[in-house]
Amino acid sequence: MQWVRAQSIAEALSHAGPTSRYVGGGLSLSLLLQRGIEQPETLIDLSALPLRQIEGRQGLLRIGSQVRLAELSAHPMVQSLAPLLTDIVRQLATPALRNQATVGGELLERTRCPLFRDPSNPRCNKRTVGSGCAVIDGSEHPGALFGTSASCVAASASELAIGLCAMSAEVTLYSPEGTTERSLPLLALYRSPGSDPSTELTIERTELLTSVTVPVATQQVFGYARLAESPLVPLASCAVMLSVRDQVVVDAKVILGGLTAKPWRAERCEPLIIGQPLASVLSDRVVNAALDGAQPRPASRPLRSLAQQVVREALRRAVEKHAAHRR
């Protein structure tokens, strides 16, 4: 295995190939390497690249992909312009992990499905397509409720993505083939497993995520709620964005995580909120609409009520934020 200390984005890209992996904080990669689940031939160290800045201009917050989670949540500009991100990061993992974990690494982290991460389990379609799925075949692990397929029910790992998708964030990517950057809505970075669960992403692993850009709109308020089994195992989470004018919701986004194969936009829920008075947001009808599209299996059926709880709580917090703003 070769370790490359890249000195520039161009140099990092020049080493990227089918058996390479970029290394940010290295935490989740290190775990998968030690268990033999990832077996790259080239590791491309990004720590010397100038990707550790947070900049704000023209209503946009641009976050370098190598910013540490602890740096993100402590940054004065993030705390004042995007407090939702601070709120999410403070509930994420542990303080020691947050010192090392990068924004890019958190967004691209592979699933925490315990059977994917267990090298003694031979049946995992994500590791070897066609080998089966030990979760679907009777494990007690519930798996995800949304976006799953007959071959994989693994939940996506990123919590930061739930909030960033609610904020309509975009990511900037460089590819070894092209010389210019491209941007992509963060939500479009993730895919459902379908018949090929081997990747969770719509991009190639050779593409380099350099930054996340978040529009900062002052009329928007956010609510985030999370239920977790332990700091590292979220069971269900939800981020809500409400844009309110004269007590009427003019725009809304509801994103579910934790029990979803990818950050999940509750599309049928949003039309029930938009155009309605703020007071009608906290209704059972809205909460139940967020559960539309759930594909429960016997083991995951109990997660439905958890999902309802986090949606209701995230909506309540967003409404509360709006009230606090007006005061």
Add this chain to the structure above:
Amino acid sequence: MTFRAEDTALSRRQFLVASAASCALAQQAQAQAQPAPSIAGSPEADPPTPRPGELLLVCTVNGKPERLSIDPASSLLTVLRQQLGLASVRHGCTDGTCGSCTTLLAGKRVPACLVPAALCHRQEMTTVEGLSEDGSLTAIQAAFLRHGAADCGFCTPGQVVAAHAILQEPLGPEPSALADALCGQACACDKLPQILQALASVRNQRG
């Protein structure tokens, strides 16, 4: 030209005697040399260039400059324990959640079991051995003793390093801030209440 195995191989007894002697010499050398050599003073452990397939790691550990040849896949935990002999950095859960390998990297606490050692190039690291500058107990170590914050001792070095770091971190005003800061520091002997008392006492002393 060929060598027969018995020409070159040491007998088990010769090997034991030889290695005991080299250990003793190494310890002596380490005690006399100023500054001490990186590890045992053997040429293999202090390579000018990395071994084939390996990577050069230049770093500072507990104030001592180190120059090591490492496997690119090694964790910081493996390098600290196996190449530098720092057994205080415990091999616990290896998934970053128990806190028994907590180490300071560039002044920030990290789980050594999940940090690739190769990322620590030109960085400073501190384990419990390096917290005190003069060999006396630091304020937090003394507080651990006063409050009986250790039982079996397995997780104690990591707890002390974490507590040392917490005292330098900004802490929120909420009553649970200290306990939240200890998230990820597990103690099977259930000494977290005493660790919290030790932490709180040092914070209060410092105002």
